[in-house]
Amino acid sequence: MVSVQTASLLLSFAPLLVLSVPPIWTQPEQVHLSYAGVLGSMVVTWTTFNKTDSKVEYGLQGGRLFEMSAEGDATVFVDSGEEKRKMFIHRVTLTDLKPAATYVYHCGSDEGWSDIFSFTALNSSSSFSPRFALYGDLGNENPQSLARLQKETQLGIYDVILHIGDFAYDMHEDNARIGDEFMRQIQSIAAYVPYMTCPGNHESTYNFSNYRNRFSMPGQTESLWYSWNLGSAHIISFSTEVYFYLEYGMELIFKQYNWLKQDLEEANKPENRAARPWIITMGHRPMYCSDDDQDDCTKFDSWVRVGRNDIKPPAPGLEDLFYHYGVDVELWAHEHTYERLWPVYGDKVYNGSKEQPYVNPKAPVHIITGSAGCRERTDRFNPNPKEWSAFRSTDYGYSRLQVVNTTHIYLEQVSDDQYGKVIDSIWVVKERHGFSAWL
Known part of the structure; x- marks a missing residue:
């Protein structure tokens, strides 16, 4: 018979004995x-x-x-x-x-x-009118938009989700347990509709390894850049981060730029542009913004937009490339706000007309949607924005986009602070697409 003292001693070691047996984790x-x-x-x-x-x-x-x-x-x-x-x-x-x-x-x-x-299953017809939810900068902590997105996704409101960089805050933290928990959180969205992504600056640790390993985007670039077609749109996802993390390979700037040029050339072949006239891009750090961040938003010379002349060889920016190939809509995040711009190129406004700025605009339309909610909260705006800033909100929220047909796209912004109210909306109407549409 075991003495009371021996039993007590065994009990005191019980937690250590249990911890020494690794759990079996075969559950998906x-x-x-x-x-x-x-x-x-x-x-x-x-x-x-x-x-x-x-x-x-x-x-x-x-x-x-x-x-x-x-x-x-x-x-x-x-x-x-x-x-x-x-x-x-x-x-x-x-x-x-x-x-x-x-x-x-x-x-x-x-x-x-x-x-x-x-x-x-995605509709393969070019006359299909897909509906997207889009946002960036959604964290494991303070994910303000998550509950509404979960419900709306399960109600069948969306065909695709676009997450425009910055996940979990941050996926690598606590030995990647934060990444695990975030992926569990979005399962109630991402297990029902395609969850399409691009990398942001918060994914940079260990050379973006958590991002590159956890997601499965088209192509052979570990989800860093790729394109795909849906309805009458050709959608391009790319990495703005290649301009900022040169320690992971300066050649990535040029490799991505060449890929983008080839992809845009293919998308602009007459037969392809006729079937899918809308070209939509998504990248994390915006070319234009008016947050009071003492960074890209206040310098107006974004590396993504104008390139880098401080390296050899100089790296080209993307604004001229996108303009030359007639990109219609450019989606961004990074700033923890919502901002809609007038059609803009070269830091100047090119509205379709004074009365209808988004009807046959003479430059791409930019949308920044980075206020879905994270531990860094929302940002503040510069009180004196440049003339291309059309609408701004610091409310938590996310955007919706529908490619209605070959001539009409509808965009709106949902406020979580105002219980799901639509606080901004526009129709982008284009009778012509491609570079000639700007002339």
């Missing part, structure tokens, strides 16, 4: 979708902390549950923090999906399955 989590850039496809990405198979079982809504299955593989991601935490990022691409059909799915393996989710 952090499930999110992305568009593979190929018609009839969707990528399902998720995480486990032990090695398992990678399988998605799915079926048409209303049909036999899980009558189809697809397999993929997992890559090992070791975070560069002190603990060198290891996780397995699973990717499975579903193919031959019926356009606009709704599918029910779960993912995992025989060692653990996710909840059941659903998604609607």
